[in-house]
Amino acid sequence: MLERCKSAQERWGGVHEIIDRWLLQRRQLIEALVTIKGLGEYTPTDTPKIQRLCEMLVDYVSVGHFGVYEQLALEAKDFNDTGALALFKKLMPEIESTTEVAIEFNDKYDTKEHCNAQLEELPFSIQTVSVVMAERFGFEDQLIERLHHAHSEKTA
Template identity: 70%
Template sequence: MLERCKSAQERWGGVHTLIDRWLQQRRTLIETYIRLRERGEFTPTDTPNIQLFAEMLVDYVSVGHFEIYEQLAHEAKDFHNDEALKLLHELLPEIQSTTEIVLEFDDKYGTKEQCNSLLEELPFSLQALAVVMAERFGYEDRLIEELHEAHSEKSA
């Protein structure tokens, strides 16, 4: 997952500053996930880090929904790229379903009391979350790639 993130930054970095920052946010999110996953067993002393990760997840998906996808739609319209708009409308429901899982994770682990009561479940929740987020990153990469190709063609 981290290698795919690096690859996305290399391929699309510089296309748009907002997207660059978002891809960096994704990378930080993945690195934080990896550190958590490597912990194995969790204790209440891990709760602040778990809560921070849950907050980072919500921040990441919020930027996607309220900034990035909107920006991609505007750019697709500006470049008269109906295919990119079509792809955006096809993938948004898929992306939304991953957002719901992120919000469920935040509901479970976002508060100290709730998080502490579910520490035994956390490794399983992290594993399931990794699958969902990898799916989401794939959808997002497709959207960025479609838009990037449109920009490259128009610029050439």
């Protein structure tokens, strides 16, 4: 029994680190969004900041889909948590729709040429992606709360 508990700690303790790094990425993404929103009128000199935001957005979304969500689902399966798995299945389509908005934003502003050609639309695009990402963060927080924190006590 002690061996099983130790194994669970080793296995799921790393999930804490993944989530912590991901949440740090989230904070940095929010700070970048706030900074860009605060620029006011956008000019071509703002393009590098906007391109950096695109990179951060795609990185954040990718880590979620190809790291965090997989780990959370695996953890729920290992703990045979059917309620958590049902929540996962319910929220993933919502999260995936926000991914589409993030990718569309990236495709629209990822290069200097794309960005400079659409600077007039940027305030609307920034507002849209900010609202959508805030919704996504809420969905992700539900997943973390239900799929991970509920199991943390069992691995401690």
